[in-house]
Amino acid sequence: MITGSICAIVTPMHEDGSVDLDSLSKLIEHHIESGTDGIVSVGTTGESATLTHEEHQLVFEKTIDCVASRIPVIAGTGSNSTAEALELTTAAKELGADACLLVVPYYNKPTQEGMYQHFKLIAESVDIPQILYNVPGRTVADLHNSTVVRLSHIDNIVGIKDATADIERGIRLMEDSADGFVSFSGQDTDAMGLMLAGGKGTISVTANVAPKLMHEMCTAAVAGNESLANELNDKLMPVHEAMFVESNPIPAKWGVSQQGFIENGIRLPLVPLSDDAQPRVRAAMVSAGVL
Secondary structure, eight states: OOOEEEEEOOOOBOTTSOBOHHHHHHHHHHHHHHTOOEEEESSTTTTTTTSOHHHHHHHHHHHHHHHTTSSOEEEEOOOSSHHHHHHHHHHHHHHTOSEEEEEOOOSSOOOHHHHHHHHHHHHHHSOSOEEEEEOHHHHSOOOOHHHHHHHHTSTTEEEEEEOSSOHHHHHHHHHHSOTTOEEEESOGGGHHHHHHTTOOEEEESGGGTOHHHHHHHHHHHHTTOHHHHHHHHHHHHHHHHHTTSSSTTHHHHHHHHHTTSSOOOOOTTOOOOOTTTHHHHHHHHHHTTOO
């Protein structure tokens, strides 16, 4: 069971946009020392959209090697091409990932049956735990609860990253899905609420800049300690909000660079955090004691 604060970790890059594996290694050690409970490698926050397939596998491999089984590593292997998602999921299993995260196919707007068949084929083809990722704000296509419930009965589809920002819908899904199927929040501002309602953790952007606080908040929320979870989440809320003043992962990468762990490299079409947004991100991080 993977629980707690799972960091959707940024992919460190040099100023020229090339992947910085040395900084990735140092960043992973920082997360483990800070209590991060798991890492998602090459998710949206890891710039999966602009890494080549070879770079996906290189970053998976480096992350798995550096973590060395101390915490779970979840490889981001989703695609809007079923064949590509299958290829990446197979590679992640061969490299030793603990699980895979597969986003709803984006842009081509599949039907519910198309999404069901997409995830079913990958799950039945690759024997590794798989977590669905529903983020309609990015993909346009929305994986309906009824489709998730169908998929939850496939043995190695073990959970969902729920980024719908609808806690009531998330609660209904937890009630209706198969035994053992778990929900992780994909929305930092709503994560505490979903965990207090039965979610097992959050796949977090905020954890990039506040790993210790996120670990503590998630531990309290999953345990049902509402007062402590609220106290910690109140401290984190300005950071949750600041991480999305511009498109993810722009603010997160800037924040981690300000902490001295990485260079402020990012790939087009994304550009570094604007001068106008920097004071807000800085102020949020200072208020939380992470800068």
